[in-house]
Amino acid sequence: MAIAMQQRMRELRSEWQDLGADRPFELRIGIATGFCTVGNFGSEDRMDYTIIGNVANLVSRLQAHSEVGGILIGNETYALVKDTVATEEQTPLTVKGFAEPIRCYKVLGIYDDFVEEGRVIREERNGMRLVIDLQKQDKDGAIELLESVLARLRR
Known part of the structure; x- marks a missing residue:
């Protein structure tokens, strides 16, 4: 899905530039696998729908280190998709909130698409x-x- 999102964003960016947008919207994507808590948090006076947990922090760090228009995945996610998604291992990231460097992979595409090409x-x-x-x-x-x-x- 992230690959399809980036492809669609490239198409939209081209359309927006044709319409005169000086700085079309761009995005970076980080993906991690693990457990987190998602839902409404707060009190009756102030309630926010949010996500908390270590994996939420990891996703944020991966997204921040991804290239514009890129997708960066954590090691656990890589283990689940390595037979389907072509990746390139990156230098482990030393990031706030994690004692050990984080192994991560840049997503290059889907193997089946590369076979067709x-x-x-x-x-x-x-x-x-x-x-x-x-x-x-x-x-x-x-x-x-x-x-x-x-x-x-x-x-």
């Missing part, structure tokens, strides 16, 4: 998964690696 070769069978990112690996290097794997399988 010819940027990635991806095959899956029972007990085997192959992903070759042709943006990071040249064809000759990929062939060499695959031949090495085939040689080991033939032993």
Whole structure:
């Protein structure tokens, strides 16, 4: 959904610029996985709908460190989507409220889209998964690696 949101925002930004907007709206997205508390907090005099918890703070830190138009996800989220979403690990973030640096990943796109574009070769069978990112690996290097794997399988 975050990828679709960023794509739609790029489309809208272009439309807004055509209409003369000097500074079209832009956004950064941070995504984390965990438990938090969401709801109305306060008293009868003042009530706010909000979110509290460690994961809410993490999302805020990820969003703040994301590039404009980018998506940054935490390590727990990465573990859940790594087979579907192409990412690039970033330098761990040292942020307020967290004792240890936070592992995070920049979202590049969805593997299925990259396969359609010819940027990635991806095959899956029972007990085997192959992903070759042709943006990071040249064809000759990929062939060499695959031949090495085939040689080991033939032993």
